[in-house]
Amino acid sequence: MKKILLALPVLICSYLSVKSQISINFETNRQYVHFDTSQHPNVWQIGKPQKPPFFDSAYSVPDAIVTDTVNLYPVKNTSSFTVGMKTYVPTVTLLEFYYKYDFDSLHAGGYIDLSLDTGRTWANEIGR
Secondary structure (H helix, E strand, O other), X not given: OHHHHHHHHHHHHHHHHHHOOOOOOOOOOHHHEEEOOOOOOOOEEEEOXXXXXXXXXXOOOOOEEEEOOOOOOOOOOOOOEEEOOOOOOOOOOOOOOOOXXXXXXXXXXXXXXXXXXXXXXXXXXXXX
16 A cells, blocks of 8 residues: 555656646747847847758757858857746756857857746856
8 A cells, every 4th residue: 555655646746747848849839939139139040050061950850049040140249048938846847958059169159047937037057
């Protein structure tokens, strides 16, 4: 009887975690991606990358999020986007993504910030 009672909460938590899983692949669920329109020009775009030979296809074909699907990004450009989603308790949130970058290591870079309070505060999760 103890084994059954222990297994039940595990199954319920597993069911709720799987049920609330969200996958964003830029072909569906685009409503979770928000571009900062106060940054002009914000060069982030969702589309088919066309920057051969390094970046001419997406991991989840056909679309990716990329700094301009065709052109290089401008000098001294600051652009950003957010991916926002609600999570429900009990759940485990996992952010996983595939990326490519090709920039001047002396003058360009990026970082990932995480907010757990709908954007009131942000914490840097991966170094610049």
